Amino acid sequence: MKPKILNNVRIVDPSSSADFVGSVVIEKGRIKEINEGTEVNKDSTEYEVYNLEGKVLAPGFIDMHVHLREPGFEAKETIESGTKAAVKGGFTSVCAMPNTDPPADKAATVKYIIEKAKEADNCHVLPIGCITKERKGEKIAEYGELKESGVVGLSDDGDTVMNSLVMRRSLEYAKNYDLPVLTHCEDEALVSKGQINEGYYSTILGLKGMPNEAEDIIVDRDIKLAALTGARLHICHISTREGVELIRKAKDKGLLVTAEVCPHHFSLTHEAVVSFDTSTKVKPPLRSEDDVEAIIEGLKDGIFDIIASDHAPHARHEKEVEYDYAPFGISGIETALPVTFTYLYHQKSLSLEQIIEKYTVNPAKALGLNIPSIEVGAVADLTVIDLDETKEVIKEDLTSIGKNNPYIGKELKGWPVMTMVEGEIKYIDEEVNKNAKD
Amino acid sequence: MTISRKDLLNMRDLSAAEVNTILDTAESMEEIIYRDVKKLPTLKGKSIINLFYEPSTRTRSSFELAGKYLGADMVNMNANVSSIKKGETLIDTARTLEAMGVDMIIIRHPVSGAPGLLAKSVNARVLNAGDGCHAHPTQALLDMYTMRKKFKSFEGLNVVILGDIAHSRVARSNIWGLIKMGAKVTLCAPNTLLPVEIKKMGVNVTSSLEDALQFADVMMALRVQFERQDESFFPSSREYAKYYGLNKEKLKHAKDSLMIMHPGPINRGIEISPEVYDSENSVIDEQVTGGVAIRMALLYLMGGEYDEAQNS
Ligand SMILES: [Zn+2]
Numbered sequence: 001m002k003p004k005i006l007n008n009v010r011i012v013d014p015s016s017s018a019d020f021v022g023s024v025v026i027e028k029g030r031i032k033e034i035n036e037g038t039e040v041n042k043d044s045t046e047y048e049v050y051n052l053e054g055k056v057l058a059p060g061f062i063d064m065h066v067h068l069r070e071p072g073f074e075a076k077e078t079i080e081s082g083t084k085a086a087v088k089g090g091f092t093s094v095c096a097m098p099n100t101d102p103p104a105d106k107a108a109t110v111k112y113i114i115e116k117a118k119e120a121d122n123c124h125v126l127p128i129g130c131i132t133k134e135r136k137g138e139k140i141a142e143y144g145e146l147k148e149s150g151v152v153g154l155s156d157d158g159d160t161v162m163n164s165l166v167m168r169r170s171l172e173y174a175k176n177y178d179l180p181v182l183t184h185c186e187d188e189a190l191v192s193k194g195q196i197n198e199g200y201y202s203t204i205l206g207l208k209g210m211p212n213e214a215e216d217i218i219v220d221r222d223i224k225l226a227a228l229t230g231a232r233l234h235i236c237h238i239s240t241r242e243g244v245e246l247i248r249k250a251k252d253k254g255l256l257v258t259a260e261v262c263p264h265h266f267s268l269t270h271e272a273v274v275s276f277d278t279s280t281k282v283k284p285p286l287r288s289e290d291d292v293e294a295i296i297e298g299l300k301d302g303i304f305d306i307i308a309s310d311h312a313p314h315a316r317h318e319k320e321v322e323y324d325y326a327p328f329g330i331s332g333i334e335t336a337l338p339v340t341f342t343y344l345y346h347q348k349s350l351s352l353e354q355i356i357e358k359y360t361v362n363p364a365k366a367l368g369l370n371i372p373s374i375e376v377g378a379v380a381d382l383t384v385i386d387l388d389e390t391k392e393v394i395k396e397d398l399t400s401i402g403k404n405n406p407y408i409g410k411e412l413k414g415w416p417v418m419t420m421v422e423g424e425i426k427y428i429d430e431e432v433n434k435n436a437k438d
Numbered sequence: 439m440t441i442s443r444k445d446l447l448n449m450r451d452l453s454a455a456e457v458n459t460i461l462d463t464a465e466s467m468e469e470i471i472y473r474d475v476k477k478l479p480t481l482k483g484k485s486i487i488n489l490f491y492e493p494s495t496r497t498r499s500s501f502e503l504a505g506k507y508l509g510a511d512m513v514n515m516n517a518n519v520s521s522i523k524k525g526e527t528l529i530d531t532a533r534t535l536e537a538m539g540v541d542m543i544i545i546r547h548p549v550s551g552a553p554g555l556l557a558k559s560v561n562a563r564v565l566n567a568g569d570g571c572h573a574h575p576t577q578a579l580l581d582m583y584t585m586r587k588k589f590k591s592f593e594g595l596n597v598v599i600l601g602d603i604a605h606s607r608v609a610r611s612n613i614w615g616l617i618k619m620g621a622k623v624t625l626c627a628p629n630t631l632l633p634v635e636i637k638k639m640g641v642n643v644t645s646s647l648e649d650a651l652q653f654a655d656v657m658m659a660l661r662v663q664f665e666r667q668d669e670s671f672f673p674s675s676r677e678y679a680k681y682y683g684l685n686k687e688k689l690k691h692a693k694d695s696l697m698i699m700h701p702g703p704i705n706r707g708i709e710i711s712p713e714v715y716d717s718e719n720s721v722i723d724e725q726v727t728g729g730v731a732i733r734m735a736l737l738y739l740m741g742g743e744y745d746e747a748q749n750s
Contacts, residue, residue, distance in 0.1 A: 203636050206572030
C-alpha cells in the first residue's frame with residue numbers, strides 16, 4: 001500500500017479543538033505528518049497524492065447504533081453489505097446491535113461477527129452483546145465472557161427489558177465489567193400495536209398510535225435505575241420533548257448517562273406518514289413538530305452527546321406491503337451524515353465541530369474507546385466531507401440491501417466523499433477521485 | 439362527465455364541487471333502481487373486480503349491483519381465503535389483476551392505506567370500499583346523499599356522530615365530507631373511543647349523549663367494532679348500551695325531526711334499540727338504497743379511461 005498525502009484540506013479535530021487548512025501524510029496505517037498551511041510535495045511515484053481543497057478532514061466517524069442483520073437475516077443485510085454501506089456513509093466504525101438470529105448473547109456469536117467483519121474488511125465492527133439471554137428479558141447474559149470476546153456495550157435493542165428488577169441487575173452486573181448498557185425505551189403494553197406517533201396524523205390516517213409517554217416512562221425508569229446502581233447508561237434514539245428534559249435532569253445530577261438521537265428524529269415529523277410510505281415506519285416513531293424542536297434544542301445544549309443512524313435495513317418485499325404489515329426501521333447509514341449537515345449544519349443549529357464531536361469523540365467516550373483524533377502517530381481512521389455538495393438521494397445508489405429510506409427523492413447538502421480506515425481508502429466519491437489526484 | 443382523478447381513496451382529497459357532482463349524479467341513478475328493467479349499457483365491456491380482504495356482504499353486494507345495473511362485468515374476489523394464505527402480497531395481486539386487464543378495482547382492506555398502495559401499483563382505477571380505521575368514502579357519500587335528500591343543504595346542519603369514533607373509518611370520512619360542505623359535526627363517545635387531537639379536524643366533542651341529542655339534526659350511531667377491540671375501551675356492552683345506546687327514553691331530549699342513521703350492520707339493542715330502528719326517525723333502510731345509487735354514480739363517473747393529461 002502506497003503512503004498517501006491529503007493536501008489543502010480543512011482539518012477539524014474536536015479532540016484538540018484544531019481547525020486549520022493543511023496537509024496530512026499517512027504511512028503504514030497511521031498519521032505520519034501534519035502540516036499547517038503548506039502543501040506537501042513528495043515524489044508522486046512513491047506517494048498517492050490527493051488535493052482536497054474545500055473539503056473537511058475529520059477523525060473517523062463512529063455510528064454507534066447499526067443493525068447489520070447477520071447472522072440470521074442476511075436477506076435484509078450482511079456484515080459485508082452493511083459495512084460497505086457504512087464506509088460509503090462516512091463511517092470508519094460501527095456498533096453492531098445484537099438482535100440477530102442467534103442473538104449475540106454468547107461469545108461464539110460475537111466471535112463470528114468479528115470474523116465476518118474481518119473478512120469483509122470495510123470498517124471496524126464493534127459488537128454489542130445482549131442484555132438478557134436470548135433477548136427474552138428474563139435472565140442477564142454472561143457479560144464477562146461477552147466482554148472478553150469483544151463487545152463494547154450491552155443492549156436488547158428492538159425490545160425493552162420490561163422487568164425492572166432484571167434491568168437493575170443488568171446495570172449492577174455490567175458495572176463489574178465497565179460496560180455501558182444501551183437501552184431501547186418503549187413500554188410494551190402502552191405501545192400495544194401502535195404503528196406511528198399518537199397524534200393528529202394517527203387520528204386522521206386511522207393508524208394505531210404510540211404515545212410519547214410509552215417512551216418517557218422507560219427513560220424515567222432507566223435513569224432512576226442508573227442512579228440506584230451508579231452504572232453507565234446509554235439511552236438510545238430519543239424522540240420526545242419529555243425525554244430531553246429527563247436526560248437533562250439526569251445529567252445535572254451527575255449520573256453516568258449518555259444519550260443519542262437519530263437523524264430522522266430531528267429532520268422529519270409524523271406528517272411524513274401521510275403518504276403511507278412504509279419507509280417512514282420506525283421505532284420510536286417520527287414525532288410532532290414540538291418534539292422535533294425539543295430534540296434540536298437538546299442537540300444544541302449538549303443533552304444529546306451522540307448522533308447515530310439506527311440503521312435498520314429490511315428486504316424490499318418486507319417493506320412493500322400494507323403499513324401495518326411492514327417491519328419498523330429506516331435504512332439510514334448512508335444518509336445519516338448528509339441529513340445531519342442539511343438539517344443541523346446548514347440550518348445553523350450546530351457548528352461543524354459540534355457535529356463532528358457527536359460522531360467521534362462522544363461515542364468513543366460512551367463506549368470507553370480511544371478518542372479518535374488527528375495527530376501524529378494516531379491510527380488513520382479518517383472521514384472527508386464536502387459540506388457544499390448537493391445531491392438527490394437515489395434508491396439505486398444505496399449500497400445497503402435495505403432501500404427503506406424516507407429521504408429517497410430528497411436533495412441533501414453535505415456528503416462524505418472519502419472514508420479511510422487504517423490508512424486505506426475504503427470509499428471515495430468518483431468525482432473527488434478524478435479531480436483530487438494530482 | 440367524469441371525475442378528474444384516477445382513484446377514489448378518501449374524502450379528504452375530494453373537493454366540494456366533486457362531492458356535489460357525485461351526489462347530483464346519484465340522484466339520477468336512483469331512479470334506475472326503481473325501474474323494472476335495471477340495465478344501462480354505460481359500462482358495457484368494462485371489467486370490475488370487488489377485491490375484499492375483509493368480509494362485508496353489504497358493501498360488496500351494493501357495488502356488485504351498481505356495476506351490474508350499469509352493464510359492467512363484475513367479479514368478486516374474496517382475498518382472505520385465497521391469496522393471503524398462499525403468501526401472495528397485495529402488490530402481487532395487483533400485478534395479476536393488471537395482467538388480466540381489469541378496468542376498476544374496488545378494494546376493502548383491514549389495513550389503513552392499503553388502497554393507496556394498490557392504486558400506486560396498477561393503472562386500473564381504484565375505489566376504496568373501506569380501509570382499516572382510515573377511510574370509507576362511499577359510505578360517507580351515501581350518508582351525505584341521504585342527509586341532503588331531507589335537509590337540502592349541509593350549511594349549518596348539526597350532525598352528531600355517536601360511538602366508536604376511534605375505530606371508525608365511516609366517522610373519519612363523514613367528518614371530512616360534512617365539514618367540507620358546511621355542516622357542524624359533533625362527536626359523542628366515551629373518552630376511550632375518542633382519538634387524540636380529533637378536534638383539529640374541526641369537530642366538537644362531547645361525552646354526554648343527552649347534550650348532543652338536544653341540538654342534533656342528524657344522529658349517526660356507529661357500529662361498536664368488537665372485532666377491533668383487543669383492549670378494554672369500555673367495561674361491557676351492557677354499560678355501553680345504557681349510556682350511549684339510542685332508545686326511546688333518550689330521544690325525548692331530541693328534536694322531533696331528528697334523523698337517525700347507522701352504517702350497519704347493527705348490534706341490535708346495543709347501538710340502537712329495535713323500536714328506534716323501526717321508528718320514522720330512522721333512515722337506515724334508505725341509506726342502503728342510497729348506497730347503490732352512490733356507487734352507480736361513482737362507477738359511472740370513473741368508468742371512463744383515465745387520462746393523465748386532463749388532470750394536469
Ligand atoms: Zn431501538
